[in-house]
Amino acid sequence: MQLPKLSPLQSRLLAFAITTCLVVVIWVCFQPNYFAYAAEIPVPPEVVQHSEFEASIPPAPPDDPPVEIRDGLEEEESGDALYAPTFAYFDRSLVGRQEADKPLELNNNRMMDIDIDPKETKLFIFKKNQLSQRSVPEDIPVARGLEDTVNGTLDAEGRSGENNSVKRQAQSRIWISANTCRQPVPTVPLVTESVPQLTLQIWTTTSSSAARPSASKEAVGNATFSSGHANYTFSTDEDVYMEVTAPALTEGWAGSWNFEIAASVDDGYYHNYDNSTNFIYMVDTDSDSTLFITHNMTDFNDTEQVAKWIDAHKGDNLPFDIYAFPDDAWSPMMGVERSYCGLKEQFETSNNLSVLSSITTQFGQGLPKGMFNVQGLKTSMNYTGFLALNGTSNMTIDGTKAQGGGLVFKSFQWQTKADDTCQVIFGLEECSTVAYAVPSSPQWKNNDTGLIAFYDDLAKKYMQNFRRSLAQVACDTAGTAQYSLARTCTDCETDYKAWLCSVLIPRCEDWTANDTWLHPRNINTPFADGTLPSSDNLSMQFNATVRNRFAYNQSRNNEIDKVIKPGPYKELLPCEDLCFDIVRSCPAQLGFACPDPPMRELSYGRRDEKGIDLKCNFPGAVVDLTVDRGAAGMLSYRVSMVVLIAVLAAAWSWV
Template sequence: MKLPKLTPLQSRLLASVIATLLVVVIWISFQPHHFVYAAELNPLPLVDGDQSHFGDSLPPFPVEGHGLELEEEIRDGGGDSGEGGAYEPDFAYFDRSLIGRAPDGVDALVNNVKKEMDSNPGKTHNFVLEKSQVQGKKAEPGTGFPSRLEGRGTENTSNGDGFVGLEDEDDVMDVVKRQQGNMVYISVSTCRQPSSNITLITDEPPQLMLYVSTDQRNQKPGPDAKNDLAHEPIPFKSGLATFSVQANSDVYIGVEAPKLTEGWTGNWHYEVAASIDGWYHSYNDTSPFLWLVDTDADSALFISYNLTKENSSEEINDKWAKMDSPFTMYTFDTTRWGMTGAGLERSVCGLKEQFQATRANVNVAADMTRRYGAGGNRPKAQFHITGLNASTKYVGFLAMEGNGTTDPLNVPGNAVAQAGGRVWKQFFWTTKTADSSCQVIFNLKFCTEVAYAVPSSPTFQNNSTGLAALYDDRAAAYFTNFSNSLAQIACDTTGTAQYSLAKTCANCSHDYKEWLCSVLMPRCKDFSDPDPWLIDRNVGTPFPNGTFPYQGNLSNENEAKRRRLAYNQSRNPMIDDDIKPGPYKELLPCEDLCFDIVRSCPAALGFSCPEGRMGEMSYGRRLGDGRNLTCNFPGAVVDLNMFRGGCETGNVTSFPLGAVPVEGYRNRLCSVFFAC
């Protein structure tokens, strides 16, 4: 029989069919002889709490790693729902995010995204960061800040865990590392906690407890499920719990709210987050990252440490100074804090909620500045707190609230703050008394380094800007007269004709300005301050309440002070004529400020420094221990990190930010002026 003649199209179709059939035959010939395995299973238990397992006779899967892995776990759960774990399939090539969902009573977390939760006493809530999130690509570093002092590494990898689209060996290694396991950073921050219903109770509120598991046999870790934990239960400390673990599979989290004992009422509200990029919530326990500039009866001025490196460019420094402050400050009366806020010292959301509830008239104004300090005038954050009470001890916290993204803010000391924010170590300070004649001024136009309390009066109580302008304008006028005198000196001339081979007119002008501002604007202290290096001023004027100094303590020494002119007036006549303060004590300017202008300026100007008793009444000396501010100078600040008792104990540093230490500075002066 003659075969029919096929058209070209039919010929190609026939060839394709034959090739397909051959591929199928070859594929079948290489497969195992069994496609399905079966095993007899034990019956499910009839009594709660028992466990049943698949029979030991279950044969191996046909191809290792490509089959269906089965596991059953029945146990008591720790979640609020009280439900135990249930059978859950886990396929080798499919993640739960694709084929299923988190177990009942377990909330799924997303990388770098917080979840808020209320929890009643005695309850435990569970969360899971699924494998797809654990093995995901790390977030790109943020670019919202002028400079980065500690950047995170980036992961230039493809989407998913495959190798498709990878451009070089580094990309391949990134994927391999993720398959081996990423570090998962878990943090939980308490925003609200139970309160005391007993006035005399002094203990902190009970803290939450964190449980973490990476084992599928414990998908609801908690007080009733402590088996197979990644670590012992982690107690919260001051409102924060953190834990990191390397994982390449699901990470299970439990947060337990303990039962309340007598004297406590209420519940908890907290934020929980997991991240492969860094701590979502963080805390720095080594430093408050702040200097106290000065206080008066109802306000306080703080500045942060420098925010850029010493060798940062002028462009970077300027960008930092012009941006909005990324920091905030929370402050509380220590008495009220002990009753309502203790136990939340490490929680940004907890501090924020407490401050909003108890702030009353307290206001915190935050901005950026490049003033205050000889260390290159690098940018700092500045905080002016108003609405405080006189003679009151306060506790404060520097914080940076998260911006809701993975953009971190990098500042010195490994202070990398993620989206949940960061808190620095708490600090204490005390305001001046109600009878104080001192008022804080700062941000002056001419005397840019002046930032401290100066003599004032009730006339300027609500007009610190006017008070600052009064002092600053007078200083600028004196400096204009000085500049006219200095202009008579041949400054721009040959080296052999200059008045000094070591100093120039620019040095003279700078040192004179520092001396002028420090002398014209005395640093004011409470009249009750007992420090022996302070000088009594205006002792012949009454306090606001009508009483006079030394009343009831008129010793021979005090009687002599009442008769001496130096104690009955201010250093600057303008203060008594235009401001009219009551009694106060003055922290004298440092003697080296006077020495500097004598050394830097031409002899023709006739500068000299007083000696003997007159010198002791006019200038103070810096102590070499750096613990006490014994004289005033530009950029002098209080070190809140030296002693934890608070600045009222005299915890200060006696050198400008970024300048040489006191001892080195004193030795330099000594080598010039004294026989050492």
């Protein structure tokens, strides 16, 4: 059949209809569910990957009111007016706001030194990537927001304490400490208020979601600096924030603070303070200097090891430092008594004192000890001292290790002597155990070298004569021919030398000392003003029993009165048991004997049976500074039994 012939118009209509049908077929074949639509899907914040540019933009300042985004416009919470936004981070003093709120990052066991003004706050952060993963003892507090399982509580997901213990084990212990190095000073003569102290506040990301905690959110810990020192330890697995705040200054104070802060996960505080250990003894004092020694620095006495240890700590490498301040109405050490950097800075900037430091083995057992001679002190002045183990020593004292911030021991007090009749000497060649105040005079005050040479030369002459006499004894003979089966000639020489140094070089106390066991000397010699001691006592009995007796009107050694000319003073007599020891140790043919009472009481003292007071002298006798001062400011004396062993336990008096 022949198809009808279409006109041009009909042909166009047919082509359009066919095309329309094809389009419909194609639309039906490709359903909409095969296409992807761009839509905003909610995503948890923790899985969002931020761009580097976005990460560089700080969060909106907490002081700005929150805003709500609506169709590209921002509406203030406090109103209905809409406005086209501008980029807030670059039109609101971005630089100043960021510096004020951005926390300073602390690194593990690294101190940060910073200044702070009154009413100012400094913010710090210790990031959790520096925390070590180790178990936490049960007695260590856990950061808020981390559930504790000790009492079987459930965690946030309802799991039992048994499973939650894995979470606790993953936490790390952190030690946070701070020291005040510089502080405001009083502007009034009479200080009635204590030094203003900084405060430390600590929290974690679990205890506060904001970078700075609000008043309604509790922190992990709070601490007010005590005498310039603050510390806190706890366990966490989150970022740790620290905030140090300076108080407002009241009338009478001016200045600012400087402090150090550090966080550590290395088993201890960077800054340490020991309130229970004194670790220092006072050997003796005079009118302008004082001699101290520390406890033993090591527990070995091998000669070679000790020599190596001493060589490694010569000069500025001595692990200890000592600081001294006069007890005035206001002292620069007040407010920083527990701060190593504070004591160090105040001592170096506000004192005219000098300290000669060394290591000595002369105080028993051959063990090394630190020795300090503090010079430039004032006459009859009360002082407060501090011993510190510096941060480079890497030493551990009574279980406390000195980290980089040092270790400060509790303070101690003492008083200098009232006149120049006594002078501290040490470092003698022959009598190496002599280290105390000896009879002196103003003309020898600035001549320590000459005074040491005078006493040491006397001892050398006596020892030379003694050795010649001892050489006449058959010391190296057979046991059946020896003078003693219990003592040798070596024992005799050692004991004689200790006795000789104690009696030939008297231990001196000034005339104002009033302990009943002290023995007056040179009472017929006038004072500097021309008056005589006990000039108001003219009784015949006093003249017969005291003034006219050699035991009172002259020194034990006549050379002292001829050369030194000390004037009136009092002597701490040598211990009587030293005389007994020399009689037991030496051959009878040398003729040693001790005087009988009552003559013995004029030449020798007797040790305190309770071991509390130092009532007689012997090599190695020191003052225990753990004893509190009395109302008159005088120190009670104690014998240090720690340093009195071996040869130091032997010392004698003049026969």
